[in-house]
Amino acid sequence: MTDTPDLEQNPTVAKIRAWQPVAVANVSMFRGELTIVIYREHLRPLGEFLATDPNLAFTYLSDVTGVDRFPIEPRFELNYHLLSLSRREPLRLRVRVPGSDPVIDSVVPVWPTANWHEREIFDLFGVRFEGHPDLRRMFLPEDWEGYPLRKDYPVEGPR
Amino acid sequence: MTTVQTATGPAQTMVLNMGPQHPSTHGVLRVLLELDGETVVKADVDIGYLHTGIEKSAEALNYSQTITLTDRMDYLAPLSNNLVYCLAVEKLLGLEVPKRAQYIRVLLTELTRIGSHLVWLGTHAIDLGAMSVFLYCFREREEILKIFELVSGQRMMTSYFRIGGLALEPPVGWTDHVEKILQSFPSRIDEYEELLTKNRIWLGRTQGVGILTADDAIALGISGPSLRGSGVEYDVRKYFPYSSYDEFDFKVPVRTEGDCYARYLCRVEEMRESLKIVRQALKKLPPDGPIKADAPGIVPPQREKMKTEMEALIYHFKIFTEGFAPPPGEVFQRIESPRGELGCFIASDGSPKPYRMKVRAPSFVNLQALQKMVEGRLVADVIACIGTLDIVLGEIDR
Numbered sequence: 128m129t130d131t132p133d134l135e136q137n138p139t140v141a142k143i144r145a146w147q148p149v150a151v152a153n154v155s156m157f158r159g160e161l162t163i164v165i166y167r168e169h170l171r172p173l174g175e176f177l178a179t180d181p182n183l184a185f186t187y188l189s190d191v192t193g194v195d196r197f198p199i200e201p202r203f204e205l206n207y208h209l210l211s212l213s214r215r216e217p218l219r220l221r222v223r224v225p226g227s228d229p230v231i232d233s234v235v236p237v238w239p240t241a242n243w244h245e246r247e248i249f250d251l252f253g254v255r256f257e258g259h260p261d262l263r264r265m266f267l268p269e270d271w272e273g274y275p276l277r278k279d280y281p282v283e284g285p286r
Numbered sequence: 287m288t289t290v291q292t293a294t295g296p297a298q299t300m301v302l303n304m305g306p307q308h309p310s311t312h313g314v315l316r317v318l319l320e321l322d323g324e325t326v327v328k329a330d331v332d333i334g335y336l337h338t339g340i341e342k343s344a345e346a347l348n349y350s351q352t353i354t355l356t357d358r359m360d361y362l363a364p365l366s367n368n369l370v371y372c373l374a375v376e377k378l379l380g381l382e383v384p385k386r387a388q389y390i391r392v393l394l395t396e397l398t399r400i401g402s403h404l405v406w407l408g409t410h411a412i413d414l415g416a417m418s419v420f421l422y423c424f425r426e427r428e429e430i431l432k433i434f435e436l437v438s439g440q441r442m443m444t445s446y447f448r449i450g451g452l453a454l455e456p457p458v459g460w461t462d463h464v465e466k467i468l469q470s471f472p473s474r475i476d477e478y479e480e481l482l483t484k485n486r487i488w489l490g491r492t493q494g495v496g497i498l499t500a501d502d503a504i505a506l507g508i509s510g511p512s513l514r515g516s517g518v519e520y521d522v523r524k525y526f527p528y529s530s531y532d533e534f535d536f537k538v539p540v541r542t543e544g545d546c547y548a549r550y551l552c553r554v555e556e557m558r559e560s561l562k563i564v565r566q567a568l569k570k571l572p573p574d575g576p577i578k579a580d581a582p583g584i585v586p587p588q589r590e591k592m593k594t595e596m597e598a599l600i601y602h603f604k605i606f607t608e609g610f611a612p613p614p615g616e617v618f619q620r621i622e623s624p625r626g627e628l629g630c631f632i633a634s635d636g637s638p639k640p641y642r643m644k645v646r647a648p649s650f651v652n653l654q655a656l657q658k659m660v661e662g663r664l665v666a667d668v669i670a671c672i673g674t675l676d677i678v679l680g681e682i683d684r
């Protein structure tokens with residue numbers, strides 16, 4: 128992770144900073160990919176801003192990926208891979224969620240495609256999404272115990 | 287039976303279970319259809335019957351070993367899966383692949399696109415009652431699979447693209463087989479079009495069915511031909527060129543109607559465009575040159591060198607015992623697979639195994655549109671809508 132000084136000049140970063148200076152925790156660039164780490168309480172309002180602002184127009188949510196950094200706290204990392212189709216620009220938003228309270232606002236009202244992505248993360252990581260219209264397990268049976276993609280989950284399954 | 291409010295007033299509905307063992311669900315898709323007579327009120331999609339835990343398995347394997355898992359996700363386009371994973375790891379390593387390998391990758395993935403679209407066309411047509419198209423499509427697909435077998439030794443689970451290049455040098459004369467396809471194929475596509483494009487039954491079953499507006503498609507994250515059938519031009523090959531796609535001249539077919547027929551026309555046109563790319567790749571392809579990047583410690587050394595050079599032997603030993611360790615960081619690589627935007631996210635912690643590997647499967651996201659497409663339509667249209675989305679369950683469940 129290299130933090131180059133000219134990142135603050137990046138128009139997307141500047142716009143987000145101007146919108147809410149305290150929302151951004153960190154900005155980094157790795158292999159040409161911009162990552163903006165934000166605090167979790169700002170996720171949904173920032174999402175609305177990014178999707179509706181005509182100069183940003185991040186209307187397309189490609190993917191939401193969960194990463195478990197166990198035993199580091201906050202252990203869960205959610206990566207939102209956004210795309211502005213009109214400006215041909217990708218962006219990664221990252222939010223950290225603590226293991227003691229794995230809850231975050233759902234972004235389904237902003238990007239309806241997040242519905243299944245969030246269900247998948249709920250299913251495999253056990254992160255709950257506040258305001259999700261239909262939070263059920265995506266792949267595993269309803270009576271499955273535990274969350275398989277957590278790092279402290281045994282590969283052989285629950286014992 | 288339960289009573290629900292519909293547009294025409296209260297109605298008695300029943301729930302019909304469709305799948306997971308049903309030929310028109312293209313695998314093990316289960317749909318719970320809530321019906322008012324023959325009209326669909328609600329379609330609840332239930333997946334996970336093919337969940338293999340590939341993402342979890344990848345965390346226990348080293349970077350090179352994971353390639354064999356990627357074949358098994360989208361089993362109709364294994365080379366596209368190989369490519370997205372290899373490109374993601376190469377991006378993580380900052381590795382440049384020789385031009386010759388890049389062109390061969392483009393050539394083979396475009397053949398994969400044609401092969402995959404042929405399966406889609408054949409099965410979509412057989413679902414809607416046109417038996418003969420299916421037989422023709424599979425006859426032609428066999429020719430493409432023969433080329434895969436020629437270069438990699440496998441028809442389907444190819445694992446031919448490796449980190450830093452290709453697994454092995456393609457055999458002498460393999461391009462003749464590609465030439466043969468290039469010559470025979472355009473007239474074959476005309477044949478399919480003759481059977482379907484102006485066929486009244488085909489038009490009746492696809493036109494105006496499963497309409498998806500451009501706004502809905504973007505909001506639902508739809509990609510690939512399913513998105514372009516709704517008038518959105520997004521194609522990763524044009525937007526974020528990878529593997530030298532910017533050097534190729536091709537068009538991205540777009541239709542604005544947003545129905546099953548528009549998606550059909552897009553895919554058929556895409557096959558013609560893919561042929562154009564294959565022809566250009568064949569022309570650009572240097573007759574010889576390296577097919578692997580010069581990256582000792584990452585790309586296995588040549589067999590001959592190992593017999594004479596100590597370093598080569600050591601590298602070989604290290605690659606196959608502990609693997610190689612990319613720098614810590616995260617990358618997300620997207621490519622245009624036959625089904626749409628295929629993404630691969632890799633988080634590295636500096637060890638020889640991926641800390642987290644995640645695949646953004648286009649079928650998974652596209653399937654979310656089913657509910658929207660079939661609401662208020664007849665049960666028979668559900669079959670058309672599943673077919674037109676071109677899903678592969680192996681990729682959805684991973």
